[in-house]
Amino acid sequence: MEALVCRKHGDPTNPPDSSENSPLSVSTSHPIPNLISPTSVRVRIKSISLNYATYLQVLGKYQEKFPLPFVLGSDYSGVVEFVGPNVTKYGVPDGCDLVAAAAIPVAYGTSHQALVHRANLKSDQVLLVLGAAGGVGLAAVQIGKVRGAIVIAVARGTEKVEFLKSMGVDHVVDLSKEGVIESVKSFLKTKKLKGVDVVYDPVGGKLMKESMKLLNCGAQILVIGFASGEVPVIPANIALVKNWTIHGVYWGNYETNRPGVVEDSLKELLSWLARGLITIYMFRSYKLQEAYLAFLEIKDRKVIGKVMITVDDPKTIPSSRL
Numbered sequence: 001m002e003a004l005v006c007r008k009h010g011d012p013t014n015p016p017d018s019s020e021n022s023p024l025s026v027s028t029s030h031p032i033p034n035l036i037s038p039t040s041v042r043v044r045i046k047s048i049s050l051n052y053a054t055y056l057q058v059l060g061k062y063q064e065k066f067p068l069p070f071v072l073g074s075d076y077s078g079v080v081e082f083v084g085p086n087v088t089k090y091g092v093p094d095g096c097d098l099v100a101a102a103a104i105p106v107a108y109g110t111s112h113q114a115l116v117h118r119a120n121l122k123s124d125q126v127l128l129v130l131g132a133a134g135g136v137g138l139a140a141v142q143i144g145k146v147r148g149a150i151v152i153a154v155a156r157g158t159e160k161v162e163f164l165k166s167m168g169v170d171h172v173v174d175l176s177k178e179g180v181i182e183s184v185k186s187f188l189k190t191k192k193l194k195g196v197d198v199v200y201d202p203v204g205g206k207l208m209k210e211s212m213k214l215l216n217c218g219a220q221i222l223v224i225g226f227a228s229g230e231v232p233v234i235p236a237n238i239a240l241v242k243n244w245t246i247h248g249v250y251w252g253n254y255e256t257n258r259p260g261v262v263e264d265s266l267k268e269l270l271s272w273l274a275r276g277l278i279t280i281y282m283f284r285s286y287k288l289q290e291a292y293l294a295f296l297e298i299k300d301r302k303v304i305g306k307v308m309i310t311v312d313d314p315k316t317i318p319s320s321r322l
């Protein structure tokens with residue numbers, strides 16, 4: 001089988017197999033893994049979603065370190081070819097696009113887990129989404145709207161801002177032109193609202209520090225990631241006097257330790273997708289050999305929504321889909 005393999009840590013924006021510096025390699029004769037357990041499933045991959053986390057994994061800067069070499073692409077969709085005897089449930093509902101479905105597990109799964117399972121976001125609460133045009137951010141924006149929240153999105157640059165407006169968010173902060181505190185405060189004032197009830201933070205750093213000044217008493221902070229490279233400090237004394245709840249959210253941990261929660265969340269997301277309540281915005285799709293171009297767009301903060309790898313495979317028959 002074909003596989004994009006990370007052989008050593010390094011910058012994934014180097015074309016695969018191009019030089020000694022290239023951490024990635026495209027293998028055309030990678031061994032097909034043995035199906036050893038009765039719960040094994042073998043999937044012929046159609047589409048892979050590349051996340052910021054994938055970029056960090058190749059750099060060797062991700063919180064979990066996979067033993068080298070490892071194959072990229074654990075966020076995927078495709079056609080189920082084999083199921084072990086103990087597998088009873090698999091597949092996606094009719095009406096879901098097979099390529100788009102690959103963007104669901106990590107980005108939408110994380111945001112659903114955070115906003116629905118952890119924060120129990122309610123209608124008319126004010127939700128502030130940082131990094132709102134990125135993978136998890138855009139998912140959070142859409143889930144916030146499905147839950148009936150007042151959604152404030154924070155992003156940088158006209159293209160992202162115009163896109164977020166077209167998604168029906170209630171207010172967008174363009175960080176290339178204005179500060180988050182002034183912009184959000186003046187929006188809240190026009191709506192006669194006091195402050196933010198839930199902040200969704202995949203960015204961290206200075207932006208999160210500033211966003212804390214906008215939070216209501218009793219607010220919830222969803223700690224998702226640190227795309228800025230800086231882990232924010234949330235002072236416990238302020239959390240105490242303001243009755244804040246701080247949720248650390250790690251989807252990968254749920255997948256391992258509470259798979260039932262992940263399954264319920266994916267079921268709801270797929271039904272929303274099939275009903276058109278959420279849409280996957282595919283920024284661009286690349287071939288396996290071009291993955292470095294996708295990493296370049298992630299690195300340069302160009303991506304709106306998701307970048308994907310799509311596999312052209314004449315053998316793919318859209319029947320039992322995952």
Ligand SMILES: NC(=O)c1ccc[n+]([C@@H]2O[C@H](COP(=O)([O-])OP(=O)(O)OC[C@H]3O[C@@H](n4cnc5c(N)ncnc54)[C@H](OP(=O)(O)O)[C@@H]3O)[C@@H](O)[C@H]2O)c1
Pocket residue numbers: 051052053056106107110131132133134135136137154155156157160175202203223224225226227228229249250251252298299301303305
């Ligand atoms: N907790 C979990 O289970 C979980 C799951 C998935 C992802 N994550 C984490 O969430 C973060 C975002 O992931 P993603 O896949 O959504 O990434 P993404 O699509 O690349 O989006 C990241 C966003 O962060 C903003 N940003 C601010 N400062 C940045 C910087 N210095 N470098 C890059 N981006 C910066 C960018 O927005 P602007 O350019 O508009 O400012 C960008 O749109 C990552 O840290 C990832 O590891 C966590």
